Amino acid sequence: MHNPAEHHNLGKGIACGVGAGALWGLVFLAPELIRSFTPQEMACGRYVLYGLFAVAMVAPRWGVLSHTINLRTWWTLNWLSFAGNTAYYILLSSAVKNGGITTTTLVIGFLPVLVTLVGSRDKDALPLRKLLPSLMLxxxxxxxxxxxAMHTHTHTTARAPLFGLLCAVAALGSWTLYAVGNSRALARQRHFSAHDWNLLxxxxxxxxxxxxxxxxLLLDSTQHGLDQWRNFALVSAGVALLASITGNALWNRMNQLLPLTLVGQMILFETLFSLCYGFIWEQRLPTGTETLAFGCVVISVLLCVSAHRKPAGPA
Incomplete structure (x- = not known):
């Protein structure tokens, strides 16, 4: 018969993935709120405050956690942080700036496919043929x-298309490395909760x-007023608390509940929610193409979830 515990974990894991995508989607609104600052400053503002929040939240439990952290753990945390946060954001910003939003969107859109393909090589993973319908959608x-994106931003001229494409591909590889590495690190480091791992x-x-x-700061020659710096601090704090602290904790918890082949599909929800927030910001309804994309995303995830449901055995 079906195992109720497995179905409970599947539902709870998917809920965590949807929640993480909803919070990560807010990140795409931040540049619209603080347009006068560079992507490098936005990244530093978000992640410095992420670190400060983490220090405040981990301090009460540091006495316990410090005994479970060794040099290998710190090495893992540092390369995951670099691949999934620091390097990824810089590469993504450079891709958009030099290659345009179209190329970047198309390349980054293959994140779920690449993560799922890597996950299909794991032990006890579903055969790739069962995931093909979901991957195609x-x-x-x-x-x-x-x-x-190509038809909406036809006025955007790419400064260095080849360099932008290389940055987008590098960003794709960087976050794929993080997604796979983080999932496997959480499987090894089971003595850390998803929240503690996020704070570390x-x-x-x-x-x-x-x-x-x-x-x-050296690369930005623009003079900013006090009001601009205040808005920058508020937006950075909001993104750090909602996307990095809460969103990442939900993502880590999802990694503990779902196989990597299904984790890859959950990345789609970040794109889905970022588009929804964009429609609200622009005060418009989705076009026919955007509606089709929405449908493909939803059906893709549903097919992947269905493929991961274990068939009923003999009573």
Missing amino acids: CMTGAACIGWQ TGLATGAQSVALLPLA
Whole structure:
């Protein structure tokens, strides 16, 4: 018969993935609120505050956690922080700036496919043939989003298309490395809760951002007023608390509940919610192409979930 515990974990894991996507989607609104600042400054502002929040939240439990952290753990946390936060955000910003939003959207749209393909090689993973319908719909949705971006932003001129494409591919590889590495690290480090692992990641990310902050400030020649700096601090704090602290904790918990082949599909919800927030911001309804992309994303995830449901055995 069906195992109720497995169904409970599947539902709870998917709920955590949807919640993480809803909070991560808010990140795409931040540049609209603080347009006068560079992507490097936005990244440093978000991640420095992520680190400060993590310090405050981990301090009461540091006496217990410190005994379970060794040099290998710190090494893992640092390379995951670099791949999934610091490097990814810088590469993504450079891709959009040099190659345009169309190329970047199309390349990054293959994140779920790549993570699922890597996850299909894990022990006891579903055969790839069972995931093909979901993967095909996922790629169709990504193509629809890219097509819409191309027609919406025809006025945008790419500064260095080849360099932008290389940055987008590097960003794709960087976050795929993080998604796979983080999932497997959580499987090994089961003595850490999803929340504690997120806070420790925040410590590593914050330290990296503090080191990069002088360079980010040096590269920005714009003079900002007091009101602009206040808005920058408020937006950075909001993104750090909602997307990095809460969103990442939900993502880590999801990693503990779902197989990597299904984790890859959950990345689609970030794109889905970011588009919804964009419609609200622009005060418009989705176009036909965007609606088709929505449908592909939803059906893709449903097919993947269905494929992961274990068939009923003999009573």
